[in-house]
Structures are given as structure tokens and as C-alpha cells.
Amino acid sequence: MLPKAKLWLGLIISAAIVWSTNLQAAWELNMPQGVTQISRDTYDLHMQILWWCVAIGVVVFGVMLVSIILHRKSRGAVSATFHESTKVEIIWTLIPFVILILMAIPATRVLTEAYDSSESDLDIMVVGYQWRWEYKYLREDEGEEEVSFFSALSTPREEINNALPKGENYLLEVDNPLVIPVNKKVRFLITSNDVIHSWWVPAFAVKKDAIPGFINEIWTNVEEPGIYRGQCTELCGLEHGFMPIVVHAVGQEEYDAWYADRQESARTTRAMADNVVTAEESMIAGEQVYLRNCSACHQPTGAGMPPVFPAIAGSAIATGPLRANIDLLLNGVTGTAMPAFSNQLNPIELAAVITYVRNAWGNNTGDLIQPAEVNQILQEGQ
Amino acid sequence: MSAAHDDHHHGPAKGLSRWLFTTNHKDIGTLYLWFSFSMFLLGGTFAMIIRAELFQPGLQFVEPNFFNQMTTMHGLIMVFGAVMPAFVGLANWMIPLMIGAPDMALPRMNNWSFWILPFAFAMLTSTLFMASGAPNFGWTFYAPLSTTHAPSSVTFFIFAVHMMGASSIMGAINIIATILNMRAPGMTLMKMPLFVWTWLITAYLLIAVMPVLAGVVTMMLFDIHFGTSFFNAAGGGDPVLFQHLFWFFGHPEVYIMILPAFGIVSAIIPTFARKRLFGYSSMVYATASIAFLSFIVWAHHMFTVGMPLAGELFFMYATMLIAVPTGVKVFNWVSTMFRGSMTFETPMLFAIAFVVLFTMGGFTGLMLAITPADFQYHDTYFVVAHFHYVLVPGAVFSIMAAAYYWLPKWTGNMYDEKLGKLHFWLSFIGVNILFFPQHFLGLAGMPRRIPDYALQFTDFNMISSIGGFLFGASQLILLFVVIKCIKGGKKATAEVWEGAQGLEWTVASPAPYHTFTTPPDPKLIHVQ
Numbered sequence: 001m002l003p004k005a006k007l008w009l010g011l012i013i014s015a016a017i018v019w020s021t022n023l024q025a026a027w028e029l030n031m032p033q034g035v036t037q038i039s040r041d042t043y044d045l046h047m048q049i050l051w052w053c054v055a056i057g058v059v060v061f062g063v064m065l066v067s068i069i070l071h072r073k074s075r076g077a078v079s080a081t082f083h084e085s086t087k088v089e090i091i092w093t094l095i096p097f098v099i100l101i102l103m104a105i106p107a108t109r110v111l112t113e114a115y116d117s118s119e120s121d122l123d124i125m126v127v128g129y130q131w132r133w134e135y136k137y138l139r140e141d142e143g144e145e146e147v148s149f150f151s152a153l154s155t156p157r158e159e160i161n162n163a164l165p166k167g168e169n170y171l172l173e174v175d176n177p178l179v180i181p182v183n184k185k186v187r188f189l190i191t192s193n194d195v196i197h198s199w200w201v202p203a204f205a206v207k208k209d210a211i212p213g214f215i216n217e218i219w220t221n222v223e224e225p226g227i228y229r230g231q232c233t234e235l236c237g238l239e240h241g242f243m244p245i246v247v248h249a250v251g252q253e254e255y256d257a258w259y260a261d262r263q264e265s266a267r268t269t270r271a272m273a274d275n276v277v278t279a280e281e282s283m284i285a286g287e288q289v290y291l292r293n294c295s296a297c298h299q300p301t302g303a304g305m306p307p308v309f310p311a312i313a314g315s316a317i318a319t320g321p322l323r324a325n326i327d328l329l330l331n332g333v334t335g336t337a338m339p340a341f342s343n344q345l346n347p348i349e350l351a352a353v354i355t356y357v358r359n360a361w362g363n364n365t366g367d368l369i370q371p372a373e374v375n376q377i378l379q380e381g382q
Numbered sequence: 383m384s385a386a387h388d389d390h391h392h393g394p395a396k397g398l399s400r401w402l403f404t405t406n407h408k409d410i411g412t413l414y415l416w417f418s419f420s421m422f423l424l425g426g427t428f429a430m431i432i433r434a435e436l437f438q439p440g441l442q443f444v445e446p447n448f449f450n451q452m453t454t455m456h457g458l459i460m461v462f463g464a465v466m467p468a469f470v471g472l473a474n475w476m477i478p479l480m481i482g483a484p485d486m487a488l489p490r491m492n493n494w495s496f497w498i499l500p501f502a503f504a505m506l507t508s509t510l511f512m513a514s515g516a517p518n519f520g521w522t523f524y525a526p527l528s529t530t531h532a533p534s535s536v537t538f539f540i541f542a543v544h545m546m547g548a549s550s551i552m553g554a555i556n557i558i559a560t561i562l563n564m565r566a567p568g569m570t571l572m573k574m575p576l577f578v579w580t581w582l583i584t585a586y587l588l589i590a591v592m593p594v595l596a597g598v599v600t601m602m603l604f605d606i607h608f609g610t611s612f613f614n615a616a617g618g619g620d621p622v623l624f625q626h627l628f629w630f631f632g633h634p635e636v637y638i639m640i641l642p643a644f645g646i647v648s649a650i651i652p653t654f655a656r657k658r659l660f661g662y663s664s665m666v667y668a669t670a671s672i673a674f675l676s677f678i679v680w681a682h683h684m685f686t687v688g689m690p691l692a693g694e695l696f697f698m699y700a701t702m703l704i705a706v707p708t709g710v711k712v713f714n715w716v717s718t719m720f721r722g723s724m725t726f727e728t729p730m731l732f733a734i735a736f737v738v739l740f741t742m743g744g745f746t747g748l749m750l751a752i753t754p755a756d757f758q759y760h761d762t763y764f765v766v767a768h769f770h771y772v773l774v775p776g777a778v779f780s781i782m783a784a785a786y787y788w789l790p791k792w793t794g795n796m797y798d799e800k801l802g803k804l805h806f807w808l809s810f811i812g813v814n815i816l817f818f819p820q821h822f823l824g825l826a827g828m829p830r831r832i833p834d835y836a837l838q839f840t841d842f843n844m845i846s847s848i849g850g851f852l853f854g855a856s857q858l859i860l861l862f863v864v865i866k867c868i869k870g871g872k873k874a875t876a877e878v879w880e881g882a883q884g885l886e887w888t889v890a891s892p893a894p895y896h897t898f899t900t901p902p903d904p905k906l907i908h909v910q
Contacts, residue, residue, distance in 0.1 A: 160834060
């Protein structure tokens with residue numbers, strides 16, 4: 001090696017050592033052990049196969065290193081003439097085979113366990129949308145008030161665009177976290193409304209694709225209360241990096257209280273759909289709805305990203321007939337990225353956002369849409 | 383006949399027409415290699431943009447949509463534009479020389495299969511300048527993101543993939559026809575250099591799976607334009623079918639990108655160890671086994687789609703089995719080095735780095751095969767680290783090793799050894815700083831294909847980016863070394879390397895425009 005290269009190599013290695021000793025505590029190097037039996041079993045499998053690989057690596061690279069050091073021409077090494085040995089070939093075919101069987105046995109056991117989603121205590125439907133998650137708690141009887149809500153990134157855009165300092169849970173925080181009870185077998189039924197997503201919480205070792213047209217099953221049984229964070233792990237378009245998952249695992253009592261509270265607020269929202277809203281209220285609420293649901297594509301300025309994501313500011317639809325605008329929002333546009341929002345937003349939100357886009361950015365139509373009108377159209381549609 | 387034939391024994395035509403109309407395997411090999419190198423730099427530029435954006439959390443340089451275009455185009459260009467054409471170029475140059483044939487069996491088709499490529503890639507890269515932007519759905523283009531939700535440029539992408547596929551199939555047919563029909567007398571199958579063997583098997587893989595890729599993109603085309611619903615659940619289709627078809631192509635495809643590398647390394651290590659390759663026949667059988675297994679493991683890319691337990695178990699066991707023949711290969715290379723008389727010129731350095739770093743990629747591959755563990759690794763940076771270890775210090779290092787190894791034969795001049803070694807060490811250090819920390823990122827929970835990330839991933843991303851810039855910049859040294867070597871340098875002998883075996887070292891350096899117009903002396907053909 002060149003003396004200069006040696007110097008550089010030395011510098012890099014010593015820098016690496018200083019770094020690693022100073023910062024190792026802060027750096028996450030390994031898979032989390034997690035808080036479920038399956039996640040710990042998975043971690044054990046991971047470590048077991050890792051150590052097998054390290055052991056094989058040490059032997060193979062060891063022999064190689066010895067050869068590189070000793071059997072070099074510059075040391076006067078003369079090459080041997082052997083070039084085959086059936087016995088050796090059989091041995092090094094069989095040994096890896098045995099190691100593989102030793103690995104396959106525990107892996108099969110853990111996998112079988114992970115696939116057994118029977119006899120769950122609680123079932124939650126998880127639906128992937130571009131780019132948020134919907135959680136629906138499956139009821140025991142139809143008469144109960146249904147708890148279902150969307151869970152979307154709550155990190156402000158300003159943090160992403162570096163206008164504000166980033167918070168501790170940057171990109172891993174949501175407006176409405178999923179809440180589950182600890183020490184209960186919770187089954188997730190996972191599907192998607194548009195493209196393929198994947199629902200992953202590392203601490204549970206739960207990862208399952210959300211695929212339109214399919215309902216996948218997976219389960220967990222969390223042993224420690226806490227807040228657990230994950231992310232969508234299947235490329236799902238523009239905002240794939242911005243659809244985190246946050247799960248609050250809480251005690252049964254806290255869970256029950258939370259659930260009752262959610263049912264109560266669902267009742268309230270339904271009741272409010274008959275209220276009459278003012279233009280000012282609508283514009284404020286509509287902007288919030290718009291920023292949460294529409295601005296990733298159509299931009300906060302309404303300018304869009306033509307031609308893929310058309311502008312709303314000054315568009316023929318947002319300044320044209322009201323009914324066409326409402327229909328487009330409710331039903332989406334087939335063959336484009338524009339989804340149907342009729343099942344994603346409630347009538348209050350739908351009415352507010354229509355009012356907003358028809359009056360913001362110079363779209364001064366003066367229209368004010370009431371939740372009841374939207375409700376009427378939704379009823380007609382059914 | 384022989385008189386008429388002799389009339390054609392002139393040198394190459396002058397000017398551009400030499401390259402446009404050439405049917406000479408060496409010219410076409412050169413074209414493939416330059417094309418591949420230019421695509422390597424283009425795909426590398428996209429990678430630099432990705433690493434620049436990921437240097438820090440937050441969005442600094444590009445929008446998420448453009449970021450997705452970059453990851454997609456980087457993957458497509460590296461796989462189809464850089465790695466595959468490089469191996470085809472090496473096959474064109476070296477297979478006729480290695481088996482004592484005057485040229486490829488189908489020279490005109492050879493010209494065509496190359497010249498399709500620049501048009502295919504011009505079309506693909508032109509999508510970057512289209513109003514809708516380039517494809518942004520990842521190089522694996524999973525439906526329905528790539529169909530009902532795709533930018534309109536997807537149609538150009540589909541046509542480009544069709545053209546690349548046609549080119550690959552023609553190239554593969556040509557290689558099979560050449561190897562099976564044009565071997566010099568005495569060059570029996572079991573005397574062929576391993577590079578020829580691995581390419582023969584690779585060519586069969588190409589013919590088997592490229593039509594599947596063509597089929598799957600055609601189904602996409604119909605879903606997008608003609609109202610079918612192959613992959614659209616709303617129309618009764620099945621998005622998972624897409625993945626089965628894609629990976630039935632995709633898994634053999636990854637072996638298409640590594641088997642010829644095995645052949646190259648099996649040529650270089652014996653040369654610089656001055657010792658016969660250990661276990662030649664077991665190398666051949668291992669290559670064939672890997673090729674066979676590659677057809678029955680595709681769904682290990684899809685462990686999280688919700689296959690039944692029996693399916694998961696089958697694909698886990700089959701995938702683990704690949705470790706056995708791959709292990710045999712690694713053990714054979716190490717045994718070849720053991721008790722050899724080694725020197726460490728640049729090709730050998732790259733070959734040794736290949737064995738070590740490819741094996742590390744193999745280890746993580748074995749880890750990924752363990753289905754429950756894969757649930758944690760799947761679609762994270764752990765996977766990114768895994769396949770980049772196999773492809774960059776694996777496939778790409780083998781191509782660089784091959785370039786240094788055969789450059790003197792191609793140009794007649796020795797390359798600059800000092801610069802070659804500098805290129806090696808910078809690449810070796812760069813590639814490890816680039817990809818090793820990505821294992822940690824993946825294990826700690828960073829998904830792949832995201833333009834921005836949570837704060838705990840910052841440090842390793844920074845290190846990875848620094849490694850990326852180092853690795854990227856180092857490749858300009860290779861360009862410089864190659865140009866310098868073409869322009870001049872110490873004259874190379876016919877044998878070039880002291881320990882080199884094989885017919886390619888019996889012809890002059892540079893290899894004359896026409897070689898083996900009469901078959902070589904059978905006495906020159908040895909067991910490898």
C-alpha cells in the first residue's frame with residue numbers, strides 16, 4: 001500500500017474509534033427487542049443467525065487473511081498444486097446444510113406463532129390511504145356507536161421545510177394515535193383504499209402490507225404500557241415518508257375510558273352535522289381540513305403541481321358550478337391520484353373545505369356550503 | 383470461398399460508421415462497456431442527489447416527488463443500463479477469445495441488440511423532462527402505484543423496458559449460440575473458462591425471465607390504457623399478482639447480475655494466486671444449482687404480503703438453501719488463494735474485495751431469508767444495505783476487476799498501477815462507509831425510499847452520505863485511468879499477467895481486430 005494511503009487509512013480508523021466510543025450510547029445499532037413475545041423471539045432469531053454469520057465469517061475470512069499474509073509471492077511463497085478434493089467439497093456442503101436446519105427449526109416455530117391470529121380480544125381494522133391511516137374498532141354489536149378515525153402526521157410543514165427547529169418526535173408523531181389495551185391479544189385487519197402501504201411497528205415486530213382488495217391479518221399482545229412509533233414501509237407515492245404510525249398501549253381502565261370518550265365525541269359530531277355554520281367559521285375550519293388532506297398535492301397556495309396535481313386556485317371546477325365541485329370531492333377522479341373523500345371526511349369537514357377552496361386564493365365565488373347540504377348529497381348517493 | 387473471405391481481413395472502418403455498422407465482437411464489446419460506464423455515471427449522479435437530500439433531516443434540495451423519481455431512475459439505470467450491459471460487453475469481448483471463436487455466432491443481431499439500448503435509455507431518461515415527471519414508483523414499480531396512480535410518463539417507461547428486454551434476449555441467444563456452436567476443437571464444455579460457463583447459464587436465465595418482465599409491463603399497459611384490470615382490485619384484479627410476476631422475473635434477474643461476476647472472479651483469483659482454481663467442476667455445478675434455485679425463491683421478496691403459512695415456509699426453506707452452493711463458491715475461492723503465490727495488482731484487489739464484501743451481502747441475505755426476522759428487515763435500509771453490498775462491491779467490483787484485468791489485452795498498454803490502486807482503496811473505503819451504516823439504520827427502523835427521516839437516524843445518514851460522495855468521486859479516477867491506458871503506457875505482452883491461463887492470453891496485445899480466424903492449437907487448451 002502507498003504510504004499516503006496508509007496514513008489516510010490510519011486517520012479514518014482512529015476517527016472511527018473516537019466516534020464510536022463517544023457516541024455509541026446515542027446510536028442505535030441493533031434491532032429493538034420490543035415489548036411482545038413475538039418481538040423478543042424475532043430478536044433472538046436475528047441474533048442467532050447473526051452470530052452464525054459472524055462465526056462463519058471469522059473462519060472463512062481468517063483463512064483468507066492467513067493466505068494473504070503468508071502466501072504471497074513477495075515472501076517467496078511457492079504455489080501448491082492441489083486443485084480439488086471431493087471429501088472437502090462434501091464436508092463444506094454438509095456443514096452449512098446442518099447449520100441451516102438448526103436455524104430453520106426455531107424460525108418455523110416463531111413464524112407459526114406469529115401466524116396464529118385466532119381468539120383475539122379486540123379487532124381493529126387498519127386502512128391505508130394516501131397518506132394516512134384509518135383505524136376502525138370493530139364492534140361486538142351494530143347498535144354501539146362506532147369508533148373510527150384517521151391518524152395523520154402532525155409534524156408541522158415548517159419543521160420539514162427547515163423553517164422551524166425539529167421536535168423530538170419529528171416525523172413520528174400523529175394527530176390521533178391508535179390506542180390499544182396492554183396484555184390483550186389485539187388483531188389487526190389490514191387493507192388499503194388506494195395503493196399498497198405497509199403497517200409497521202418495530203417494537204411489536206408487526207409488519208403487514210395494506211393491499212387494496214385484500215384483508216391481511218396480524219396480531220400483537222403488548223406487555224408494557226407506552227408510546228410506540230412506526231412508519232409506512234411500502235412506497236405509496238408522494239408522501240410515503242410522511243405517514244407514521246403511533247400506538248398508545250394503555251391499561252384496560254384507561255383504554256375503556258378513552259373508548260367511551262371517543263364514542264361520545266362521535267355522537268357529538270353526528271349531532272353537529274345539522275348545525276348552521278358561518279362563512280368565517282367555515283374558512284377557518286376549511287383551511288385546517290385543506291392543509292391536512294389536500295395541500296400535499298394541491299399545495300398550501302392552491303397552485304398544485306401541474307400537470308399531475310392540478311391547481312385549485314382559479315380552476316374551472318373551484319370557480320364553476322357548485323354541485324360539480326362537490327361531486328368531484330366526494331367521488332374523486334378515476335385514473336388519477338384524486339381519491340374519493342366521501343368516506344374520509346365527515347360532512348362538517350367536507351362542507352368546510354368546499355367553502356374554503358371556493359373562496360380562498362382569489363376564487364371569490366362567495367359560496368357558503370352547509371354540512372346539511374353535503375349530508376343530503378351523501379344520502380342521495382346511497 | 384476462402385479467397386473471398388480473405389478480402390474481409392482488413393481493419394476496422396473509419397469514423398462513426400465503424401461503430402454504427404460494426405459486426406465485430408470486440409467493437410460491440412467496447413460499445414457496451416462505454417455505454418455501461420456512461421449509465422453508471424448517470425445512475426451514480428442520481429444516487430448523489432439521493433445522498434445529498436438524505437445528508438440531513440428535513441427537505442433541503444429536492445421535493446419528495448423528485449426524490450421518488452431519483453430512487454426509481456437510479457435503480458432502473460443501474461440495473462438495466464450499467465450492470466447488465468457491462469456483463470454483456472465483457473461477454474462480447476471475451477467469450478470468443480476464451481473459446482477460440484472468430485466472432486459471435488450472430489454478428490448482425492449483435493449490432494442490433496447493442497444499438498437498441500441507447501434509444502431505450504434515451505427514452506427512459508427523457509421522462510425526466512416531461513411535464514408529468516419521470517416514473518416515481520420505485521424500480522420494482524408495484525401496481526397499482528405504477529398503473530392507476532402513475533404519472534403519464536409510465537407508458538414511455540413500459541416501452542423502454544420492452545426495448546431493453548428485446549436487447550437482452552437477443553444478446554442471450556447470441557451468447558448461447560456462440561458458446562454451443564463455435565468452440566474451438568478441443569474446447570469441451572468442461573474445459574471452458576468459468577466466465578463462459580457462468581454466462582451460458584446466465585443467458586438461459588435471461589431467456590427464461592425477460593419475457594415474464596415483458597408480459598408484466600404489457601399487462602400494466604393494458605390496465606393503464608385499455609381498461610383491463612389485471613392489477614386493479616376494484617375491477618376484480620389482483621395487485622399481488624403483479625408482485626408474483628415481477629419477482630418471478632426479478633429474482634433470477636439478481637442472479638443474472640451476479641453469476642458472470644462469479645466467472646470473472648474465478649478467472650482473476652487463480653491468475654494472481656498462480657494456482658489452479660480449486661474445485662472447477664463443483665463451481666460449475668454450484669452455478670447451475672444457484673440458477674435452478676433462483677426460480678423457486680421469488681416470493682421471499684414478498685413475505686409481508688400475507689401469503690399462507692405454508693407458502694412462507696416453502697420460500698423460507700428454499701431461500702436458505704441458496705446459501706449452500708454460494709458457500710461452496712466462496713470456499714473454493716479461498717482454497718484457491720490458500721497456499722498460492724499471491725501478488726496484489728488492482729484486479730486481484732478488486733477480486734478479493736469482491737469475495738469478502740459479496741460474502742457479507744450473502745450473510746445479510748441469509749438473515750433476510752429467516753421469515754420472522756424479515757418482517758423486521760423488510761423494506762428498511764437493512765435491505766438497501768444488503769442488496770447494495772451484493773451489487774456494488776459485488777457485481778460492480780467484479781466488473782472493475784475485469785476491466786483492469788483485460789484492459790492491457792484490449793488496449794495493448796498497461797494501465798497506471800498506482801492510480802488503479804488508488805481507485806481501489808478509495809472505492810473500497812468509500813463503499814463501506816456508504817453502505818455499512820445502512821445496516822444499522824435499517825435495524826433501528828428507517829424505511830427505504832423516504833426523502834426525510836426521524837432525528838435518531840441523522841448520524842448514520844450523514845456518514846453514509848460522506849461515504850457516498852467519496853465513492854462517487856473515486857469513479858472519476860477509473861475514467862481517467864481507462865483514457866490514459868487507451869492513449870498510451872507501458873506496452874503489454876501477449877500474456878500480460880504472469881499466472882494467466884486461457885486462450886485470450888495467446889493472442890497479441892492489443893487483441894488484433896480479427897482473432898482465431900483459424901482454430902487455435904488444441905494443445906493450448908487446458909483444463910481451467
